[in-house]
Amino acid sequence: MEKVMVYTATPFVWSPLFRSDVDQCIIFVSNHGIQKLTLDLANHEKYALPYTIFTCSTLTHLKLSRHIFKLPQNTQFPNLVSLQLEHSALDGHVGSNRNILLLPLLETLESRFCVDVDRVYISSPKLVNLSILRSYTVTFQCFSLNPILKRITHLWLDGSSLKNLGSVPVPDRLALPLKLQSLKISDLKISVKHISCALCLLRNSPNIYKLGIDEVVKVT
Incomplete structure (x- = not known):
């Protein structure tokens, strides 16, 4: 299996059971060498990704909607080539080691309706394609810092x-x-x-x- 896609077409109320199901899906992805993962959840409450997602070294394409990244220390996706974020938040503050996101092979980064993308240091020496849409936190000052x-x-x-x-x-x-x-x-x-x-x-x-x-x- 190469790709896993999870969609919810209409808004819903989070329940512990549904959250557990999504957590199990991510554990499956982490343990079975999945390369492409899409999680698009049509809910009003952002879903906090479990830490197991950050141990998935086989992911090459990751697309997330309505999520919260709570980054563990020195988070990295060693083989990620494409990262798409929509209505998501990166939890952290600039200057803290736990907010370094290492993406050594990343070539494409897309951010739509995201917040706090400027508060995480992203290390991606191969990045060539960047889309920033409906973002209110990236300024010219970031061009000097990142x-x-x-x-x-x-x-x-x-x-x-x-x-x-x-x-x-x-x-x-x-x-x-x-x-x-x-x-x-x-x-x-x-x-x-x-x-x-x-x-x-x-x-x-x-x-x-x-x-x-x-x-x-x-x-x-």
Whole structure:
């Protein structure tokens, strides 16, 4: 077996029995060499992942919706290539060793409607594709603090994430140039804040050759 997918189509109320079933599913994944796991739970309460998920060394693709990452010390997924997070939270504070997430083979990271993604140090030297959609915690300051943002070559932002980059003063130049080759911006609002943030990314990306903008909205 290569892939396990768990979906709930409609919202529900958590019960100890259902939580136990999901826990058992993750234990199965950890013990049977599963490579691809999708957990999409349509509930209002976020599900705290059991620590057994962090011992699963065979996972290459992980997609999670409505979860809480409570990271044990020096968490790592040694073979994970793709990580997709939606409506999830990373529990921790910058500067604590227990909040280091080691992803040595990760190439693609997608964050949608997630919080606290800036409060965990992610070590992923092979990351090239990054999507940050509906995120309100990633700012230009993160580009100076987190090395992965300096290495990515393909970046996708939506309008709200782009605007939030400028919740700190928008610099003319970043500390180091970016390696971006392509930039995609969706749901772009024509405003001073959005445009200034986009121009900052472009100014600091000498290797960029592809720019995609869609769903442009004029602010009245």
